[in-house]
Amino acid sequence: MTNINTEQEIESLLPYYVNGSLTEDEIKRVERTLAENENLQQELVFLQKLQIQVQQQKQQNSPGEFGLKRLQRRLKEQQTIDNNSQQQKILSSTKNRWQFAAMAACLMLVVQTVNNIETGNTYQAAGGTAVTQYKGKIVSVTFSPAATEQQIRNLFLETNVFIVDGPSALGIYRLVIVDGSDTTIEKLASQADLIESIQEE
């Protein structure tokens, strides 16, 4: 007489005895119990027939080669997408590198410009946006209110003088006399109808 627990345990193993997936030890245990238990023997026959029927059941047609073609198409699409995103990444990283290089170049330009400013002899243009370096004598001048732009321009061209700063709120311009000669200063001072005051710095 088989113990109930043993019978239940062996019964739970029977489907796997039928499909041949039990270990050798399990097979021995099942066969030992089967030999003395008629219920389990009947159960075994039922399960064997059930397996045959399950295996013979017709299934819906699987996708087969058509499914494979569909799958291969999906893979190609996926690979194209992957390649594109890879190229995007490369482009993006190249772009980033260029941006970085441009920023570095700008920074270097600023640093170099700042270093080039020399105290006393380096002046900012009247426009105020560019820093320009001139060497020569600096004078501060005020122009007559009646002086025209053309007259002032002609005087500057004649004497080789440039505005390096101004006008200030008081109308003072700072000029650089490139040749640095006193003659030029005197010539400027002599233009009383154009220049109200002139002072060497």
Add this chain to the structure above:
Amino acid sequence: MSEDLVSVELLQKVSTGDELAFADLYRMYESRLYRFITSKLNDSFEASDILNEVFLDVWRKANTFEGRSKVSTWLFGIAYYKTMDRLRKKIPETVDDDRFLEIEDDSPNQLTCMISNENAGDVRFCLDALKAAHRTVMELTFFNELSYREISNIVDCPENTVKTRMFHAKQAMKRCLTKRMEYSAP
């Protein structure tokens, strides 16, 4: 060479991007996996879709196969996960139910007579009537001939649960076949 060794070799080639090996692996398992998926999801279009997803995963993840289980177990595991995921989206509530079905204890002899080629339609009817979880285990056991250990890996549950599900599936089959027998009796 055994099927499993062939599968391992194919999978290794797939992991290096070998498309021919991928096609061979597909041909080797496609039909079985499709049957397995349709056993849980009775919709051929969705089953084809899931089968497709399974093999896309195989293509992508072939290099992650560590050989701790059979290739077939790994494949059925992916198919099971994807099918369950689809079912959960379709039916938010749980689809598996391991409640014990009380049945009359029919004589196995009598039922054994019912299971014959002449009654293939009844067997089919009863198989279709099984709960998804029970039918899955029945299919994996009798059609794919997997061990309860492999099935427990595939459906991600303890080995004893697999045995219990198989027991319930068998009992449900008996009950269903008995009813069919009663209806067809003169």
